[in-house]
Amino acid sequence: MEAILTWILNQPFYSILILVLFYLVILFFLDISQTKHTIIHNFPVVGHLRYFLEMIGPELRQYWVANDKEEKPFDRTERRWIYATAKGQNSNFGFGTTEQQYEPGYPIIKHKAFPFPEHKAFHINNDPSCIPSIKVMGEFNKRKFPFRPYSIVNISAMSYGSLSKNAVMALNKGALQAGAFHNTGEGGLSPYHLNGSDVVWQIGTGYFGARDANGRFNINVLKDKVEAHPFIRAIEIKLSQGAKPGKGGILPGVKVNSEIARIRHVEIGKDCISPNSHSEFSNVKELIDFIELIAQETGLPVGIKSAVGEIEFWDELGKEMKKQNRGPDFIAIDGGEGGTGAAPLTYADHVSLPFKIGFQRVYTTFQKLGITNRIVWIGAGKLGFPDRAVVALAMGCDLIYVAREAMLSIGCIQAEKCHTDHCPAGVATQNWWLQKGLNPTDKSVRAGKYIQGFRKELISLAHSCGHEHPAQFTGKDIEISVGMNKFITLEEQLGYSKEPISFTKMEDYAKFPTR
């Protein structure tokens, strides 16, 4: 024995080699004796490479194989723009466009011969990136605490649980830096949402954080929390989201740690599934009653978030709102191209209309009823880029929601592992080691800079088109390629003009009522 040990110590290289060979021989016999994995059985030892390569495939494609415009949902050019903007680096591109401008659907923003002069721009709070909402949430319905968002770009619903605590903190602090509001997601208000930004509390079918001991929604629990936290500026009732409408939420058990279980009132380690429908209402009238109850009890503006499927619901909602002269203060429309922490593939790919189609249907339904302008319209679904946001604003959106783009700004590398708890960037995981690499203070600066840089480009585009505020964009400012050498205006293409907005001058929108 002593002789063997001495040999091992004297021959470390050969010892390791023998150990590795020994391991491979054992692996060989284990592989051929198992029947669970055909490839591993038929190609013992090397068959494992397939699983390893499949595992790191997205990263390999990202870094080596895919070209700049190829990857989905966000290609390298888009990600580069977000990363550079978030770091405050040069986000310009050299040599000219690499886009196929004649491709059907390609949008062109039409500049004016005489732009809005930069030197005439009024900077609210001396912040050249400030773009306040023209509309005030809750104004029409005379809520006690109306809310004018300081920023037309805001952070969309993503729960603590789906995201790590460091990611939620980074987004919350980043939102504060940029004056944006931060939507809690259906997981409810967590301690990581308390870093100072305005918060919109989302309530989904699980009523997390607003339920009693039996798991039922309780208005008093909600009211107490709203009273205790004056930075909660609005409540958003989630009917559905684009990536999994009609499905409810799924937080995989691996992500349900003791803290999340406590915040949500659920069991540790078990899949946390929100039901696919609400227990507090099951038709339009009851939905309006529920909205009004929350608004009366809290004094806050109350809105809904939904993806768009059947149009009958929206028609009925609009008619009922007109008849009763009450209802949601804001409506967030999520496109079918929207993101998620976890969703069945068919839902993500095929259920609910993409943003432009869904928004157009709902907006025009309300327009026919003459009630469009009483609502603050929010758009979501890959809108976190100036060109896409301009199109959404021209279609009638008042505010833009960004979710995955905000994740990218704090270091997400689009590994598409949100549903596994193995997010390598520490953004969408509860793994303590992985999230330790995400420094919330450093990354918050990036989230803030991304929103500010995004808004600066929006203002610049507005000025180029002769407007002072990006909300002044209309479907006449944009043309869309519809085939070989043919461009038509967005208005013609979508078949409607957005309701005129009553913009006066930037100074007039500089008042932000507090609670």
Ligand SMILES: Cc1cc2nc3c(=O)[nH]c(=O)nc-3n(C[C@H](O)[C@H](O)[C@H](O)COP(=O)(O)O)c2cc1C
């Ligand atoms: C990780 C993750 C978690 C999400 N969680 C929620 C949620 O709790 N509630 C919700 O309404 N939407 C949720 N969404 C959808 C986003 O809020 C947003 O509507 C959608 O991703 C479209 O925006 P985007 O294209 O900018 O990502 C989530 C999205 C992601 C990526």
